[in-house]
Amino acid sequence: MSHLALGPGAEFDRIRGIAGALGARAADLGDDCALIPSQGEFLALSIDLSVEGTHFRREWLSLEELGWRAAASALSDLAAEAATPIGVLVSLGMPAGSAAGDAEAVMLGVGAAVDSVGGKVLGGDLSSAPGWILDVAVIGRTARPIRRAGARPGDGLWVTGRLGGARAALAAWLAGGTPEPAARHAFAHPEPRIAAAGWLAARGGRAMIDLSDGLAGDAGHLAAASGVAIELTLEAVPQHATVASAAARAGLPAPDFAALGGEDYELLVALPPEFTTADATGFERETGLPLTRVGAAREGRGVRCTLKGKERTLRGFDHFA
């Protein structure tokens, strides 16, 4: 086992095992991006794999949406580091029988996502494969990265946007139904929070992570990397408009549903205690997104969730649990 500071879970045990086995052959693997010092700034690099049957089913999304979503989720790791995108490289595995135009359709979605944050498609690889595979490597740069480490006891924990929309879509599909359009949009069209991250960095953001596995699980990584405990107040978690009905169908309290929803690609950020809801109003004015205080960092370790004062146990998504 390595000292790698990630939260609990079988997937993260595997990453800890890999880091331990590689020793000095690996850089620090415990952040949203690898950071490479480069003449007074840092290059930020990350990679994000989407596999048909694991991350999506082909019938849920158009090929352009598939491309947008894969690129946006990878670009979200640059946002989490407060980095400015340079571009992406895309490996695309295509099933036998896919048409020549299918690759173009996927890449138009990728291109639109990258273009929306000022980057370019830098390169790629095409291959035949048993099913659709999209793997997106991102590169950006930042003078002052915001890492997962850096939260201090007393800091407020804040989230951008509203949570649970992607999960509402997923729950509908997995139940054999059709998601509400707004939930479908949240799943198919996440927006990399690059501009929001720049604002938060400029306002003293101390630690940040993007929400890919769900608030509860991802808060665990931030807590572990920062060496603090995080208390989350579930009733404060801003809910996507489709959460109430989706949670009712799932027989779960809506705050639990929102806090467990993965793949929202919003940001969780630790801001100093003096950051106020009035400051958050300025964020909303500039980015069009709410910024909501959902908890605080304390002395200690781990994540403690409460709903109206009662403790609740929640876990994020885990590929290998």
Add this chain to the structure above:
Amino acid sequence: MSHLALGPGAEFDRIRGIAGALGARAADLGDDCALIPSQGEFLALSIDLSVEGTHFRREWLSLEELGWRAAASALSDLAAEAATPIGVLVSLGMPAGSAAGDAEAVMLGVGAAVDSVGGKVLGGDLSSAPGWILDVAVIGRTARPIRRAGARPGDGLWVTGRLGGARAALAAWLAGGTPEPAARHAFAHPEPRIAAAGWLAARGGRAMIDLSDGLAGDAGHLAAASGVAIELTLEAVPQHATVASAAARAGLPAPDFAALGGEDYELLVALPPEFTTADATGFERETGLPLTRVGAAREGRGVRCTLKGKERTLRGFDHFA
């Protein structure tokens, strides 16, 4: 259709189609690496996808070999650009039921390949998947990249090492047999020609590509990018020790077999006319590899192969032909 200067083939038609569809949203997609100017030098980036059933069968290779081969083939793109590796990011898709230690085994192979050329494992992504997927993104730097463009009429075309070994292994497996150990080694353990590329860059290398799809096909990309014709003399192509017997089993002339063999990850380089076989001896002394003149660049376009003066038509590997 875009102006993208690649050789013929359905796979490259798809890449041309993508570049045309993306327009200004894509950088130049026609080289081994994307090149990003960065304060007086270039960052070089590439990505390389290996999929079980397409690029390998699980029973052919150990997990460590799988990792080495995927990383080495991606690092080979940095060699083709005469870039020095910084490191790799690896997306790993694992089939259900794979053991926790399997990811470590694959990543030890990746780590060994990257370590052999002075780089690090910078990051990655783990996912469950229907079969094994390894996608490796590489980053390096170079003050003076060698592109596919740059060959001039009169230049000699030279290859490092010996060709056809990986194909000999593949042919044996696909025929239900067992490859000779040296052929198996060539397939499982390609060496990224980073040091060789540095030597060739210092000696005036004008254009370069790594041999992933076979000499004939890859020469077509170099010819197209450079705006020259390339004449290849097949009897001059240096053959891997296992080619003679493998070609006999396949009922092909050995020179054709060697020139069509993909995945050797040797380098094809255009050197000025004054570069001689005596200079090549110096290369061999320093790198331990032969450097063999296999043809020349001429005015014109396309690739012309001859075997003892008679013209022959050869095509490289194409995923979508």
